[in-house]
Amino acid sequence: MVEGSGRVVSDVWDELQWRGLVAQSTDEDALRAALAAGPVTYYVGFDPTAPSLHVGHLVQVLTARRLQEAGHRPLILVGGATGLIGDPRPTAERTMNDPQTVAGWVERLQAQIAPFLDFSGPAAATMVNNLDWTAQLSAIEFLRDIGKHFSVNRMLDREAVATRLASTGISYTEFSYVLLQSNDYLQLHRRHGCALQLGGSDQWGNITAGAELVRRVDGAHVHALATPLLTKADGTKFGKTEAGAVWLDAELTSPYAFYQFWLNAEDAPVGGYLRAFSFRDREEIEELERQVVDAPAARAAQRALAHDVTALVHGDDAARAVEVASRALFGRSDLLALDERTLRDSLAELPAARTGSADVEVVDLFVAAGLSPSRSAARRTIAEGGAYVSNSKVTSEDARLADFPLLHGRYAVLRRGRRALAAVTVGD
Template structure:
């Protein structure tokens, strides 16, 4: 327990905290019950949420007791976004998403033993609360002036405006902390730095109502090297649900981490020790082309979220696509997921010339350019070199009877799927 604060700081997981001396002392002196919350505003968590989930895991491994809150009540409203009002989802949808998020969080925490985690839902103490009770018992402790100063609120007031519903979100989250303090002895709330105003408002509510002093800890919002938001790709958010983001695409997201950010991502997302992470950071600086740090990061996070077997399968797929292992050894699901990330062409019959497929898939601008690539020895179908300029797809074995991988040179890839 005495080392966890230093560990969190070294891993770059402390952006803000209430009284640091008091919080460090509390974490060092005995088990602290803490909570971290997630709103079910989508059917899955994304990689941005993973910072909180894994920080909760680190605290639990240090002997502290986690309360994992999935907000069946707050999810019906949603924290104010800086751009526009959220679309409210119907209660049945939100209830379904609560279950899905709980199932995603559960594998990361231990629900047995002296530091056993507890899953909680703020609908349990909110749905029976009348408006009059809420305004008298919670609302009277909040200054509208201070609520107007919150960044998300101020931004919205200066642009699209904000509804009373979203404006009041901070009261609901603060009440969560109050109820968890009373029900479970919760003395620490963990969240992202964009939640700092909500978190500290909960600390203040507990002080005003019960006279207790509790703690708050915010992790930084991770960004890419250019300062843009972490966890977004051209196709959208990177989800933990394998049906929304395939394990192969998930692996590739981490594998493509920039050299300038990979060491920070390893500290935040990997459970490797300090010495090993520092060695990988050194390799990233001295031999960036080898991408040893990115490969370690991609494997570690994929294994955490999808399991070791899946991580090894998608890692093998990544190697196989570039000719470094056997494509035919990949199971169809992993192969299909990996090919979905590539430019593609479709063939109605196998008796189609490879040069036409290279053009259709965007690997060559013309048939003559494709023939030149073949002549120069840079064309491959499923890692088999194409020797003849008039070669056809039928000359090569199809993967699982209907797939092929086209490659130009070492890195340019595309897929082919034979129509059923």
């Protein structure tokens, strides 16, 4: 459609802006017009520097999905070549992983991304690996055909490079990373007609360098789009917990821990998270944002966010299972109904105590698990009616764990009051 100003407007561009997914772009009017005329072939890249993506990568995956749903064609690059090098970090050199490890991680990341996109139809996604064209380049070809188009002066001005030069220094290997990524854009433009690269705003220098290389070598004007780096309410990096990164792989971050990460989002940024990570429509999201202001204690936005993202990444069944577990831990559902895997994952997030036998006093377990500072304090909690074992109220100060049914024969949940929880495991 066309506004009164004469600018071509793409619905998907307006949607991306409303969702807070546009941090920077090359010529906005030209990009809007290209998306409106469509379809545009675009790419987003992921380096296999770990065996899984984390929630920070999910912004790019879901933005790629939004563009595909608008009729544009995604190229998903998992960098078997760039993953061997690593984009410069501001602190120190990356540890280089051996080629077999990186190749295995390429396959894992491809399998992890694939369910989010459609690989059939007119806007079918395509998986690509930059090792396919980079491995064929000789050093002479790389320097003559790619390196001659880059100014060392401009490369030195890049923030990551400047930071490293001012501190630990930087190897020629990492310094040259921008040339490899830029060549990816050139190759994808030639092989697939790619005209847009998508990435996080921390990749803006690499992305625009690739667009410039396409212009210099092939004389074509292509586009670049950077999404913002999301942060927590205090401005710290999004997607990190005390335990480390929040991974998409269920073996590295359990679905329960994943759900809890989103459920614990602060009020201030939760609306932005919903816009970026949920596929709810504007009306639903704006209503949830109003509820954050009007009824923050209900945490409706956080619950919607946790459900949506957990279902996207782990499936509807896993999302329902962890929701039931979350309710059960606090006495709002039946703990005995939880399957052992879900129960074990949920207990792993709690303070814990271990005992060799169920023939142990509950007061001792409350102390061992950190729910009470002393036996006398634990007895006082029981006397006041605030002690529970697996959601059954403890009525005797001399109660033993054996007085309560164990979950799956070896687990119990201790609760003090409404919110303080701990886990008990019986046996080795």
